[in-house]
Amino acid sequence: MRSRYTAYTQRNEDYLRATWHPSTRPQDAILDPDEDLRWLGLEIKSALRLRQRKAELLDHPDSDTVEFVARFKVAGRAHRLHEVSRFLREPDPALGGEVRWFYLDGTFPK
Numbered sequence: 001m002r003s004r005y006t007a008y009t010q011r012n013e014d015y016l017r018a019t020w021h022p023s024t025r026p027q028d029a030i031l032d033p034d035e036d037l038r039w040l041g042l043e044i045k046s047a048l049r050l051r052q053r054k055a056e057l058l059d060h061p062d063s064d065t066v067e068f069v070a071r072f073k074v075a076g077r078a079h080r081l082h083e084v085s086r087f088l089r090e091p092d093p094a095l096g097g098e099v100r101w102f103y104l105d106g107t108f109p110k
Contacts, residue, residue, distance in 0.1 A: 001044065001066045001085065004103060009039040021088055021102035040071040040078075062089040064101070067109070082109055
C-alpha cells in the first residue's frame with residue numbers, strides 16, 4: 001500500500017500498472033499529467049491480516065485488505081481519499097513468476 005502511495009506522489013504510472021491486478025487494471029492512463037495535484041500524507045487505518053493473525057484466523061493468506069486515508073490538494077483545495085483496498089498475492093509473469101502483491105480494487109466507506 002505504501003509503495004503504491006509513493007508511486008502516486010512520484011507520478012510513477014509504470015509502477016502503478018505493474019502492481020495493479022490485470023483483471024481490474026484500467027486500460028486508460030491512471031494519472032493525468034496536467035492535473036494540479038499534490039499528495040499530503042497517508043494514514044493506514046487497518047490491515048485485515050494483522051487482525052487475523054491475532055485471532056489466528058489466516059484462512060486466505062494470499063488476500064488482504066487495507067483501510068487507509070490519503071490526503072491531497074487539487075488546485076489548492078484539500079481533499080481526502082478514504083478507501084478499503086483489496087490485494088491479492090500471486091505469481092507475476094513479468095517477474096518470471098515471482099510472487100507479489102497486486103492491488104485488486106477498493107470501496108469507499110461513508
